[in-house]
Every structure is written in structure tokens, then in C-alpha cells.
Amino acid sequence: xxxxxxxxxxxxxxxxxxxxxxxxxxxxxxxxxxxxxxxxxxxxxxxxxxxxxxxxxxxxxxxxxxxxxxxxxxxxxxxxxxxxxxxxxxxxxxxxxxxxxxxxxxxxxxxxxxxxxxxxxxxxxxxxxxxxxxxxxxxxxxxxxxxxxxxxxxxxxxxxxxxxxxxxxxxxxxxxxxxxxxxxxxxxxxxxxxxxxxxxxxxxxxxxxxxxxxxxxxxxxxxxxxxxxxxxxxxxxxxxxxxxxxxxxxxxxxxxxxxxxxxxxxxxxxxxxxxxxxxxxxxxxxxxxxxxxxxxxxxxxxxxxxxxxxxxxxxxxxxxxxxxxxxxxxxxxxx
Amino acid sequence: xxxxxxxxxxxxxxxxxxxxxxxxxxxxxxxxxxxxxxxxxxxxxxxxxxxxxxxxxxxxxxxxxxxxxxxxxxxxxxxxxxxxxxxxxxxxxxxxxxxxxxxxxxxxxxxxxxxxxxxxxxxxxxxxxxxxxxxxxxxxxxxxxxxxxxxxxxxxxxxxxxxxxxxxxxxxxxxxxxxxxxxxxxxxxxxxxxxxxxxxxxxxxxxxxxxxxxxxxxxxxxxxxxxxxxxxxxxxxxxxxxxxxxxxxxxxxxxxxxxxxxxxxxxxxxxxxxxxxxxxxxxxxxxxxxxxxxxxxxxxxxxxxxxxxxxxxxxxxxxxxxxxxxxxxxxxxxxxxxxxxxxxxxxxxxxxxxxxxxxxxxxxxxxxxxxxxxxxxxxxxxxxxxxxxxxxxxxxxxxxxxxxxxxxxxxxxxxxxxxxxxxxxxxxxxxxxxxxxxxxxxxxxxxxxxxxxxxxxxxxxxxxxxxxxxxxxxxxxxxxxxxxxxxxxxxxxxxxxxxxxxxxxxxxxxxxxxxxxxxxxxxxxxxxxxxxxxxxxxxxxxxxxxxxxxxxxxxxxxxxxxxx
Numbered sequence: 001x002x003x004x005x006x007x008x009x010x011x012x013x014x015x016x017x018x019x020x021x022x023x024x025x026x027x028x029x030x031x032x033x034x035x036x037x038x039x040x041x042x043x044x045x046x047x048x049x050x051x052x053x054x055x056x057x058x059x060x061x062x063x064x065x066x067x068x069x070x071x072x073x074x075x076x077x078x079x080x081x082x083x084x085x086x087x088x089x090x091x092x093x094x095x096x097x098x099x100x101x102x103x104x105x106x107x108x109x110x111x112x113x114x115x116x117x118x119x120x121x122x123x124x125x126x127x128x129x130x131x132x133x134x135x136x137x138x139x140x141x142x143x144x145x146x147x148x149x150x151x152x153x154x155x156x157x158x159x160x161x162x163x164x165x166x167x168x169x170x171x172x173x174x175x176x177x178x179x180x181x182x183x184x185x186x187x188x189x190x191x192x193x194x195x196x197x198x199x200x201x202x203x204x205x206x207x208x209x210x211x212x213x214x215x216x217x218x219x220x221x222x223x224x225x226x227x228x229x230x231x232x233x234x235x236x237x238x239x240x241x242x243x244x245x246x247x248x249x250x251x252x253x254x255x256x257x258x259x260x261x262x263x264x265x266x267x268x269x270x271x272x273x274x275x276x277x278x279x280x281x282x283x284x285x286x287x288x289x290x291x292x293x294x295x296x297x298x299x300x301x302x303x304x305x306x307x308x309x310x311x312x313x314x315x316x317x318x319x320x321x322x323x324x325x326x327x328x329x330x331x332x333x334x335x
Numbered sequence: 336x337x338x339x340x341x342x343x344x345x346x347x348x349x350x351x352x353x354x355x356x357x358x359x360x361x362x363x364x365x366x367x368x369x370x371x372x373x374x375x376x377x378x379x380x381x382x383x384x385x386x387x388x389x390x391x392x393x394x395x396x397x398x399x400x401x402x403x404x405x406x407x408x409x410x411x412x413x414x415x416x417x418x419x420x421x422x423x424x425x426x427x428x429x430x431x432x433x434x435x436x437x438x439x440x441x442x443x444x445x446x447x448x449x450x451x452x453x454x455x456x457x458x459x460x461x462x463x464x465x466x467x468x469x470x471x472x473x474x475x476x477x478x479x480x481x482x483x484x485x486x487x488x489x490x491x492x493x494x495x496x497x498x499x500x501x502x503x504x505x506x507x508x509x510x511x512x513x514x515x516x517x518x519x520x521x522x523x524x525x526x527x528x529x530x531x532x533x534x535x536x537x538x539x540x541x542x543x544x545x546x547x548x549x550x551x552x553x554x555x556x557x558x559x560x561x562x563x564x565x566x567x568x569x570x571x572x573x574x575x576x577x578x579x580x581x582x583x584x585x586x587x588x589x590x591x592x593x594x595x596x597x598x599x600x601x602x603x604x605x606x607x608x609x610x611x612x613x614x615x616x617x618x619x620x621x622x623x624x625x626x627x628x629x630x631x632x633x634x635x636x637x638x639x640x641x642x643x644x645x646x647x648x649x650x651x652x653x654x655x656x657x658x659x660x661x662x663x664x665x666x667x668x669x670x671x672x673x674x675x676x677x678x679x680x681x682x683x684x685x686x687x688x689x690x691x692x693x694x695x696x697x698x699x700x701x702x703x704x705x706x707x708x709x710x711x712x713x714x715x716x717x718x719x720x721x722x723x724x725x726x727x728x729x730x731x732x733x734x735x736x737x738x739x740x741x742x743x744x745x746x747x748x749x750x751x752x753x754x755x756x757x758x759x760x761x762x763x764x765x766x767x768x769x770x771x772x773x774x775x776x777x778x779x780x781x782x783x784x785x786x787x788x789x790x791x792x793x794x795x796x797x798x799x800x801x802x803x804x805x806x807x808x809x810x811x812x813x814x815x816x817x818x819x820x821x822x823x824x825x826x827x828x829x830x831x832x833x834x835x836x837x838x839x840x841x842x843x844x845x846x847x848x849x850x851x852x853x854x855x856x857x858x859x860x861x862x863x864x865x866x867x868x869x870x871x872x873x874x875x876x877x878x879x880x881x882x883x884x885x886x887x888x889x890x891x892x893x894x895x896x897x898x899x
Contacts, residue, residue, distance in 0.1 A: 041397065041473055043792065044473075045795075045801060054471045098395050099392050109546075164575075171582070177587065178579075179573045180548050180571060184549040281574075283572055283575060285387075
């Protein structure tokens with residue numbers, strides 16, 4: 001039991017250290033890039049030198065980057081001010097939207113992204129696992145071949161292309177909306193009607209995202225189950241006279257799940273950013289599109305915030321994977 | 336099995352929501368059949384736009400989408416029509432003293448803010464001073480910066496005192512959105528103020544907006560200029576231009592403000608869709624920047640490198656570049672014909688300021704070759720590229736120029752490729768490289784570490800801002816991209832700034848454009864036309880014309896009415 005607690009503590013410690021390193025790295029990375037965010041606000045002759053100077057001060061870019069060697073206080077620098085605000089949960093003010101805080105922008109975008117990726121992830125994991133299992137079970141038969149072909153095709157299809165095709169098909173054949181999260185200005189009689197409207201908007205983006213993710217899950221699940229099926233203990237189980245269902249449930253699935261957990265953990269972290277193409281095709285105002293516009297505008301605070309969020313998502317997903325591993329395969333936490 | 340069951344249950348729940356959604360009713364703005372055209376009041380106009388307003392605070396806005404919103408929600412002292420004419424709005428009249436230093440403005444007396452408070456001269460004074468004295472506002476301070484003193488005479492009269500006379504009082508007033516003083520004076524930091532109520536006095540009231548998705552406005556039925564016929568305007572953001580076009584064709588939306596030129600034919604053929612094409616009053620300008628900073632003007636203290644190709648400094652070479660460029664072909668290929676040949680820094684959309692009397696270099700490769708031959712640039716080694724003159728210290732010894740453009744531009748790669756082919760015909764080679772806009776800024780100005788750049792500017796209804804980038808004083812700061820310095824030009828710039836007579840000012844502005852063309856300070860490939868489209872079966876009365884573009888402007892939205 002002590003082993004498990006130490007395992008947990010070391011994982012959490014590493015996770016925190018990783019996040020701190022990411023925070024520092026992100027901070028420095030954006031400041032190495034060429035260009036002046038205050039001048040980059042716009043290429044327009046109306047943006048006078050006085051305005052650029054005033055914005056530089058407002059953005060805090062008039063201060064030294066790492067350590068203030070000029071004034072008496074060495075911590076009066078961009079880096080330490082950023083760390084200080086971060087501990088208070090303040091991510092700063094956006095450079096592109098100068099009257100909005102980064103927390104407000106990221107919060108709204110994150111909620112929208114979760115609306116999009118959660119159903120798609122759940123559907124694709126579920127369907128991918130079932131398809132993979134069926135394909136492995138019926139290995140070499142027509143079911144396997146068609147599931148495999150379908151998954152490989154979907155996996156290799158460019159996301160934006162599939163998105164555009166579904167967008168046009170949905171709007172011209174089924175009258176589905178072409179943009180946004182909800183019908184603006186519509187009067188909803190009840191919460192269910194509103195939910196149904198959101199569902200109509202979600203249908204095609206979710207379908208596109210599910211299809212794109214599905215292939216990978218199915219392929220990994222299939223190969224993983226096929227491998228387990230060739231183990232001696234499966235032969236033993238068969239010899240004991242267990243049904244195929246019992247073999248899958250009690251012997252195959254838990255062992256076949258290990259590579260799946262890794263894949264799900266990696267994907268959960270990265271789907272936050274991976275939804276960029278879907279978001280852009282379906283005009284979905286999520287984290288992906290916010291990050292893209294922040295890169296274009298050299299919006300350091302939003303980028304720092306978005307990358308921090310991304311780092312936390314990846315780290316937490318990995319931490320969860322480590323913990324689930326320990327549960328699925330007790331050898332991991334005891335080692 | 337445990338883990339897979341817990342995964343499947345929410346998945347099925349999600350699926351059932353989506354399936355239920357499929358069977359629900361269609362959105363409220365469903366199509367009305369076209370038939371008898373009888374205007375009636377009411378209705379919601381849905382407009383598809385490419386972006387989203389970056390701020391509800393008129394001081395902070397940068398994007399076109401923001402200014403579209405301000406125009407609808409706020410009033411300004413003087414209006415600008417989509418044709419480019421200045422018209423009275425809140426200001427009934429404006430007159431200037433004989434010395435040109437005092438302007439008297441008389442306001443209408445029946446303007447009321449959306450919260451019911453009357454709009455007075457105090458509100459205008461407050462707004463002008465706020466814009467003038469808040470340097471963090473990106474664009475607004477540049478307009479009232481010369482108003483040294485603003486005094487309220489009574490509720491409808493105001494005087495504005497200047498240090499020097501100006502020739503562009505009207506254009507300085509068209510973006511001065513009048514804010515309610517009683518709300519804004521409570522605000523501690525106007526730059527951080529989100530202005531979520533957005534109380535103005537304009538034709539439409541702000542209702543709600545959701546970041547990156549939509550903005551919803553309701554008609555101001557008590558508007559002083561007359562109630563709009565429609566009830567509501569919804570701006571919906573479509574990141575994807577093809578989706579925006581599809582939404583118009585399907586009837587999800589009633590109008591779109593911008594779309595790719597490739598969609599024009601499809602939209603013209605679509606049922607119940609009308610396409611509008613015209614030169615915008617303040618569109619963006621595309622230009623080719625030659626590095627012509629003279630060594631003695633190199634801003635070394637500001638980081639000037641001034642490594643431009645010596646032959647680009649030779650005006651004959653620049654004239655040959657301009658003469659060897661088939662602008663019409665570029666327009667036909669890149670813009671699919673939706674544009675006009677460029678001339679100078681003043682776009683065609685700026686009305687009489689555009690120098691229609693100045694003639695451009697007509698496309699003539701033989702004449703361009705003649706210019707280069709006469710100037711002494713010969714292809715002595717027979718490789719197809721002309722050699723530099725003996726006294727020029729060229730990096731490669733011949734007329735090989737670096738050619739850069741920003742990598743976020745869709746049209747630039749094709750323009751660059753076409754220019755490469757055209758200029759090869761006259762013995763000039765360009766080495767094309769796309770650069771990130773920040774990197775481009777750092778090689779451009781005031782560094783002057785380039786030969787030619789294809790780039791552009793945002794534009795203003797007044798020509799002064801764009802003409803100002805060619806002044807000597809702008810070289811160290813970085814507005815001057817070419818490094819051009821001509822005291823005669825600077826003198827004319829000063830004169831147009833203080834010339835109160837419009838016709839006289841127009842003449843000076845034309846003379847300045849003649850200088851820019853003669854000295855080939857910029858090469859302007861084209862002026863791109865703007866495109867908009869609307870559904871003719873939904874609303875009628877859109878204001879259009881051969882030189883009019885601005886369906887999203889109050890001049891259209893306040894007068895259109897539903898098709899019965």
C-alpha cells in the first residue's frame with residue numbers, strides 16, 4: 001500500500017514540475033519571436049507612435065523580460081509579474097481584445113470546445129472499441145475486412161475535407177445549420193427545445209470529429225485484441241470450455257485495454273487543440289480558433305494561457321493514464 | 336466489461352440527444368416565397384460576416400466588423416455615405432471662422448440615447464476629448480488630435496478651436512461616435528471598459544452578443560431620423576467563407592458582406608440572390624514597395640541597415656518595372672476581374688481625391704526594355720538578366736532583386752509568380768520569399784533590409800493618412816516603407832493639411848499623386864473591388880449603385896423592409 005502512495009505522490013510531483021517548466025518555456029518562447037506586439041496591433045497609418053508607446057506600457061512590455069537590473073527591485077520584470085499574477089489565477093489582459101481578460105476568453109472557448117469534443121470522443125472511443133473487438137473476433141472474415149477498410153479510409157481522410165463535405169451535405173440535404181452553436185434569436189419553449197437546437201448544430205461537427213477519431217481507436221483496439229487472443233491463457237480458457245463472451249469479458253478485454261488507455265490519454269490532451277480544423281470549418285468558437293487568431297495577433301497573454309491550459313490537459317490526462325495503468329496492471333505501481 | 340459499459344452509456348445518451356435534435360423544427364427565419372413585392376414592417380435580417388467585432392468599446396475597435404456595429408449603434412456628428420459623401424448626421428451644420436481656426440457646430444435637438452437621456456453638446460465634447468486624450472485607443476486619437484479646445488456654448492452648440500487650420504474637418508468627424516457622458520464618466524479606465532450595455536443613439540440598439548458567434552441588435556423605433564422598418568439585425572460569424580456562401584444560397588441568412596471572388600459566378604446564377612460589386616470607400620490597399628532610401632537618409636540609430644539593391648534606387652529601373660507589369664492580367668487572374676488597375680496611394684474608392692487626371696505607365700514590355708537599354712543596363716553575359724552599371728555595387732552584379740510578401744496573404748503568391756514571368760521579359764529577375772508579417776516588419780522599416788516587398792495598408796476615407804507614409808519624417812519611425820524623401824512632396828502635404836477649400840485641396844492631393852507616380856515611389860498593382868450579396872426574396876430596398884457598397888451600413892439597414 002505504501003508503494004502505491006509513493007507512486008501517486010511521485011506522479012503528481014512530476015506533473016507539477018512539468019507544468020512549471022511549461023509555464024517558463026512558454027513565457028520565453030513567445031518573447032524570442034521577432035516583432036513588437038504593440039506595433040503589430042495593426043498595419044495602419046492611424047496607429048501613431050504615441051499610441052504604440054502607450055500600448056507598450058499597458059501591455060507591461062516596457063519592463064525587462066527576466067530580471068530588472070535597473071530599478072531597485074529585481075522582481076519588477078515581465079516574468080515575475082506574470083508568475084505573480086498566475087498564482088492569483090490572473091492570466092492577464094488580451095492584446096488583441098484589449099478590454100477582455102484572458103481568463104474570460106479562454107473560459108468561454110473551453111466550454112465550447114468541450115461541447116464539441118466530449119460527445120465526439122465518447123462516441124469514437126465507444127464505437128472504436130466495439131468495432132475493433134468485433135473485427136478482432138471475426139478476424140479475416142468479411143466483417144473484419146470491411147471494418148478495417150472503413151477505419152483506414154476515415155483515418156487517412158483530411159479532417160477539413162471531411163468537414164466541408166459533411167457541412168454541405170448536412171445543409172443542403174437535411175437543412176442543418178451551417179455555423180455556430182445555437183440558432184440566434186430563436187424563441188425556445190423549453191430547455192429541451194434549446195438542447196435540441198444545440199444538437200442540430202452539433203450533429204455534423206460531432207459526426208466529422210467522431211469519424212476522424214474512430215479509425216485510430218478501432219485499429220489499435222483490433223490489433224491489441226488480436227494479440228491477446230494469441231496468448232496461451234486464452235487457449236487455456238477455451239480449453240476450460242468458457243464461451244467466447246466469457247473469454248472476452250474476463251480475460252481478453254482488461255489486457256487489451258492497456259494500449260487503448262495510452263492512446264485515449266494522449267488524444268484527450270491533444271483533442272483540445274486538435275479540434276482546430278473542425279472548429280474552423282463549422283465556425284465553432286472554441287479554443288482552437290482562439291489559439292490560431294492569437295498566434296496571428298501575437299497575443300502573448302492568450303497564447304500563454306491557452307498553452308498552459310493545453311499543458312495542464314496533457315499532464316492530467318497522462319497522470320490519469322498512469323493511475324489507470326496501475327489499476328489495470330498492478331505490476332506497474334508495484335515496480 | 337465494467338469500463339466499456341461506463342463509456343457506452345454516455346455515448347448512447349449523446350447519440351439520443353443528436354437524433355432527437357434531427358427531428359426538431361427548423362430555425363425561425365425560414366424562407367418566404369417570392370411573389371408580390373409589398374414592403375411591410377418587421378422581420379429579422381440575418382447577416383453572415385467573416386469575423387467578429389473585437390470590442391464593443393468604440394475606442395478599442397480595430398476590425399471592420401467592430402466599426403460596422405458602431406455605425407449602427409452610435410451616431411456621429413457627420414456621416415459618410417457608402418458613395419463617399421459627407422452628410423449631416425448629429426451636426427445640423429458646421430462653419431469655420433475666416434482664419435480657419437474656430438469651427439462652430441450646431442447639433443440637432445431631438446437625438447436621444449437608447450436609455451432615454453437626451454444627447455447634447457456636452458456628450459459630443461466629452462467624446463471628442465476622451466478619444467483625443469486616450470492614447471491607448473488605437474485609431475481614434477488620430478482624428479481629434481488637432482482639436483486644442485472644445486467648448487460647449489449651449490445644449491446644441493459647440494465650438495472647436497485649432498492651432499492650425501485643417502482641410503479635412505469632415506473626415507475627422509465621421510468616426511467620432513458620440514458616447515453618453517453620464518455613463519462613460521463613471522468609468523474608471525476607459526480602455527478596460529467592455530461597454531457591455533453599449534448605449535448609443537443610433538438606429539439600432541445593442542441586445543446581446545456571444546464572443547466569436549453572433550451580435551444581435553434591435554431596431555431603435557424612436558430614432559431621430561425615423562424608425563427602421565425591420566425589427567432586428569443579427570450578425571452571425573462564419574469563419575469559413577464557403578459555408579457563408581452556402582448559407583446565403585440555402586437561405587439561412589439574408590446577406591453576406593464578403594466572400595471569395597471565386598463564388599461570384601455561382602452566386603450570380605443562384606436563385607433569388609443579387610451580387611453587388613463596387614470600390615469601397617475605405618478599403619485596403621495593395622502595393623509594391625521599392626527600397627529607395629538614400630544612404631544619407633538611412634536611419635542608423637533606429638536600426639537602419641539600408642541594404643537595398645542599388646538599381647532599385649534608379650528611377651528608370653522602377654519605371655521599367657512599372658511599364659513591364661501587365662496590371663490587367665493580374666486583375667483578371669488573381670481577382671477574377673473584380674478590380675481596377677492601381678495608380679497611386681489614393682484608391683479609386685476615395686472619390687474626387689483619386690487622381691483620375693494622372694496617367695499610369697501603360698503595359699509595354701518593349702518600352703520597358705527601351706528604358707533599361709537607354710539607362711545602360713545591358714545583358715552582357717547573355718544569361719537573360721541585365722547587368723548592373725559599373726558604378727553600382729550590386730550583390731550579384733546583375734538585376735536580381737529580393738521580393739518578399741507576407742505569408743498570411745492569399746493573393747500574393749500568385750501575384751509574385753506572375754510578376755516574375757513579366758519582369759523576366761525585361762531582363763529583371765526576382766527571388767521570391769514569403770515572410771511572416773513580423774519578420775517582414777523587421778526587414779522592412781526602419782531597417783530597409785529588402786529590395787521589393789508586396790504588401791498593403793488599411794485605408795481611411797481621407798487621403799492624408801496614406802499620403803503621409805511617404806514623408807521624410809516618417810523614415811526613422813517606420814511608417815515610411817520606401818524611404819522616399821522629397822521636400823517638395825512634404826511641402827505639398829503640409830499645404831493640403833491646412834487648405835480649407837475642398838477643390839483646392841483636391842488639386843494639391845492630385846499633384847502629390849503625380850509626384851508619387853513620376854518617381855515610382857510605390858507600384859500599385861490594383862485596387863480590389865468589394866463584393867456583397869443579398870437575397871432578393873426576403874428584404875427589399877437595399878441601397879446599391881455602381882459606386883455604392885455598404886449593405887451593412889445604416890443607410891441600407893434603416894430603410895429596407897420585408898418582402899411580403
